Amino acid sequence: MTWSHWQVPPFTTSVFFVLGVLTLYWVSYNWIISWTHTHQIKVADDTINTWYGLAYMIVFVFGIQSLIVGQTNAWEFMNFELIAITFCAYFLNVRISYFLLFPIVLVYMVFDGSLGYWQSWAHAITLMIFFVLLNLAHTRSEGFRRPIVFYFLTVIPFGGLLWFWMKLKFNFSWFTFGEEWLYLIIFEILLYIYVTMLTNDAELRLQLAKFASHDALTKTGNFAAYTEDIERLFQQSSREGRALSMMMFDIDHFKAVNDTYGHSVGDTVLREVAATVQTVVAENDPHVKFYRTGGEEFNLLFPGYDVAATKTIVDQIFTAINHLEIQSGDDVIRLSVSVGVSAITTDDKAPMDFYNRVDRNLYYSKRHGRMQITVA
Structure with a gap:
């Protein structure tokens, strides 16, 4: 997220990049759902949401990290990766057992060459707790008047703690630490607004589709x-x-x-x-x-x-x-x-x-x- 890779202001680049990744996910996910329904494949939408969402975000995280793995600035894309994790754990509500979550994190550490750093282990443990708490925040926020409270009480402190471990590992300045943490908070706000807009639009379309295809009196198909x-x-x-x-x-x-x-x-x-x-x-x-x-x-x-x-x-x-x-x-x-x-x-x-x-x-x-x- 710096000038060295993008040659444009980090904030602008990040916004468009993240929105593009998420939009591609929604488009491809809706295509898969439509295809399974058309071909009457008996797979629950929630199952597709879980496994496709998980696979999509794993490919994204590993793919983007491969650009800078092993370099001294290997922390630069972490906000992208945290946004992907937030999207997967909170908005898609993908639930992963500890037996699967830990191997995924371990494989990532091997891929990133960070097994020998205690800061990376602290970061990995914090990340797993972050993922679980995002699931919990999603569940607790359902039916709550202000679900955004649970969201920010999770993403803001954990975002700061995760960046703190990276500061200790790479020894960048406190200014950079604060800047990246602030960027993360802004991205998390934009993510919340973006997904909420998409969700509301999807719910409206579902309601209109149901109204168009159902008999209002008997609740049957029309x-x-x-x-x-x-x-x-x-x-x-x-x-x-x-x-x-x-x-x-x-x-x-x-x-x-x-x-x-x-x-x-x-x-x-x-x-x-x-x-x-x-x-x-x-x-x-x-x-x-x-x-x-x-x-x-x-x-x-x-x-x-x-x-x-x-x-x-x-x-x-x-x-x-x-x-x-x-x-x-x-x-x-x-x-x-x-x-x-x-x-x-x-x-x-x-x-x-x-x-x-x-x-x-x-x-x-x-x-x-x-x-x-x-x-x-």
Whole structure:
């Protein structure tokens, strides 16, 4: 972080460099998450966050230190490395057991040629404690009105102590010590602001995406979500020959419920039906997808299921709803549903062909007495 390597003011260089490294991380991480979701790879986002974040920061720290390893100014990039550690431990909340953290630090000391210095050992021990306390600060700050307090109570004193060990090892001036510590504090402030802005923006986008793809009343997927998923699953089924089935149902005489008891009771009926179906799905297979695609019409997609495999879940949903009772004042509303079920076939040239066949099965149930399941 000096003129000798960058030929520009250290502060300006550091800001742009650190922001560039962090931006590259966010872009690449989001690409990986999107890729795993698109290919339905069953890896939790938190797992990817932990291992990719750790690998990314290890490569960064070792890579940048390789530029000056073994030189008399081998301390110059330490603020970059501390920012990487803060980002990894606090903002990504990567948790590493002591059995893994110590070998990583030891390998770094071997790489840096610092095993023979007691100051380096003191620095290494302080660094490991710093990492653990950053994890703790992240946990303690959750739900706290001013989480930044926990953050700075950790990064400021430990930053000073870590630079103190470097001063003893390299014997640079107290002025340099103070300058580097001040730079670190400024970088930590900028890091906090930057990541907070990114996090808030990501949360807003998630909320907007959820609003756009979920039915506000029943908390199920909406027609837009159904359309997106059926396109993807249909293409996957056509390409890979994977089974795909659909269940479609609607509530019998729902218009009469609205006309007799009012739309607020009708909304209650829709919510109760949706909650009942979601409970059945969660107990059987959470990978089954559930949508409200019309007023009282609902769809379920069964990736990997042929018609016979759907029978258990379809029957449970059918039975549960047909035994559902909704209280409205002194009256009890007893519900029933009509159901259509079918699986994708080689004759289906588009998702709408598949949808129309299931829809015909549903209306066959309705025209022939309701409260029944038609499979074809």
